[in-house]
Structures are given as C-alpha cells and as structure tokens.
Amino acid sequence: MPGSLAQRRRRWHRRSPAVPLHVVGTSDGPHYEVIIDEAVIRRPTAPLEVLAAQYRVLAEAGDHIIVRVLPADATIEAFTVPKSSFSLYTYHDPQDGTIASVDTLIDDTVVTNVSDVRRLELYDRIREAAVSPQASADLLSEAADNMMERIMS
Template identity: 45%
Template structure:
C-alpha cells in the first residue's frame, strides 16, 4: 500500500506546475476540460480524492502525452485508492488515520517524541490506557478497542520485508513521567528496549533532560518526518499539537525540521546506551507501596 495522502500532494504539485507552464488560469482549464472550477482548484490543492477520468480530461487539455501522461495517471489512480485506515477512521480516530496514511509506503520514518512514548512502539495495554485519557480525538463513533487494533495495524508496517527504517528520539521526560499505571509503563519500556535490540531497522535514542543541543534549539513539540521511495514525492513533516496535527511539505519548513532532528539525535544517547537507560528505568519502577511494579 502507498500513502494516498502523499500521492494526492504529488498530483496536486504536478498539475499546478503544468497549468502554470501553459500559462492557463484554473478557470480556463476547467472550462476547456468541461469540469467545475472547484474540481481543478481542489485537485491542485490536494484536497480531494481524484477521479482518474477528471485527471485524464485535464491532461488532455494540458497536452500531456507519453511517459508523463502514464506517470500522472498512475499517481491519480493510486491517490484515488482507499487505504485500510479509511474504513474505520471515525472509530480509530482521525489523527491516527492520518498517521497510518503517511506511514504507508514510507521508506524512512524519523520521529521526535516529547511527551509520550512512540505509537509505532506502543504495547496494546499502553495504547488502551492512553485512549481512555486522550479524548480530544474522540468522535461520536470512537471505539478504544478499534484504536488499539488500528495501532497494531500501523505497527505491522515496520516488520514488512519492504518496510521503512524507523528512527526515534524520545525525550527523557516521556520515559520518566508516568503516562499510565506503573506496571503498564514498566512493560512498555521493556517492550521498546526489546524492539530496539531485535529489529535492525529500528533505532531508539533517549534525549536526556540535560542534553546539550547544538545552538540550544529547544524543541517546542513532537514531530515526525517521512520520506518515500519515489524521489519526486515530497518529504512530509507532521507536527504534533494538542488537538491537531500540522502537515508540512514546503522545503523551507521541512528543512527546519530535518536540521532540528539531526541536532536532537546528536544530543541524545547512543542506541546501546538508550536501551540500557530504558531497561534500568523499567527495573526501578515501583508501585506506591514501594514494591516492583
């Protein structure tokens, strides 16, 4: 499966560039292709699932032929597909559906997690506990059980033969601050350590609270960076906010986060040190009575 969201972005950029090269307005192109102006506008903004027949009409009037025609129509067809996450988006939560879409077909995923442990490495118990707390994403049909199943579905992408490499920098605060019951947190930390030691494509680094970040660029929020096999597809950054996720593709914005990620990674513990940190922190977790959790 490929990211339908990223394919829409790619199609939008290609169509807009072709129209501008032909010195046509979106209104003129819509009239020539026999389409509503809003259809052309929304296609160029990546705001709608494309109808390949509409795209063919546009390509015809933009005089696109040969290999370029085949490539763009293939992108349009991929962008029009429905991913597994769409059938249960309201039950699993719109935010999680967005991340499932961005992860599909990615070749690399790099994340900085500031306050919570990464979703792609969460246990079912941890996800279930957080689903009962993080209600900002709840819709009328939200189902915590479906959210857990969807998280498991997302995690499968890491273990496919053609799955992405996954790097994550986790802030020490996200490790130490109890975001769930202590036994759940202890098992979660052990799980992350095990994943990092048994899967060569997974790299985990812990950013200490006293880590010296080059330029003192203190991060303001968590974020994820996605790249894809097709070099013409955009690099995508998703920035985690309290209630929404901001998706960025402009080179200036993306380059800022690429630079920030490198600084955070350089300031973090090495992977082996990070695994030991997780294991040692888990061993020290006790319940309120002082017994091991």
C-alpha cells in the same frame, strides 16, 4: 512478593503481555527511528505496568527500529530545542520529498511546504545530542526495572 528482581520480572512478563510493535515487518520494509526525551521516561503518564511493558518492547526493538533517548542535560547544537513533538516522513523515492507532522495541543498539523519542512529538520542535531541506541535500550530497561520495583513493593 518474594524472589529476585529477575524472578519477579519473569512472573510479571507472564502476567502482562507486551504490545508488539507492528511498525516494520520484512527486511525491505520501512525503518523507524524515534528520539524520546528523557522526561518522558522519568515521568509516568500511564499505569506503571503499561509503561514498563512498553519500555521493554522499545528496549528490545529489532534492527529496523532505532530508539534513542535525549538526556535531560543534553546540549543541542545551536540550542535549537523543538517547541513540541514532531515526526518527519521520508520516502524511498526522492521525488516524494519529506513531509512533517507537528503535534499541537488540539490537533496534528501536516507540513508539506519544502521551506517549512526544512525548518523542522533539526532532527539531525537532536539525534547527535541523544545517546546511542544501546545506551538508550539500557535506559529504557533501567526505567522498566525501576517501575517493576515500585509495582512489586
């Protein structure tokens, strides 16, 4: 397909609508922060068209959505590497505490016991090892560009 990468990207965006993130809505709505391992970006797990669109949405996310990429060569403090992906949920009211959801091969496990949740709070160390939101947006855009090149070639 002829044209510059920017022209091809515009044509592709017209053909392939991105799925919007409906995680947050208003300025007083929830905040969402995610850390994505670089391996997830580099190893396709879905059709390239789908991934490229998703990466673009993440790269252009608003103020209430913070996306960080954990580089493959990052060193996490105390070398604490999570064995699987997990989510931490905190609430506006401190009385509600923090709960966690740990992804397993078969199911997700919800963790509410305070001492068990504390063991999962290595999130801060992972965040420190991840690149900035702007650098992460650049990585996601670059990955989407590379996928577009593969699609168009």
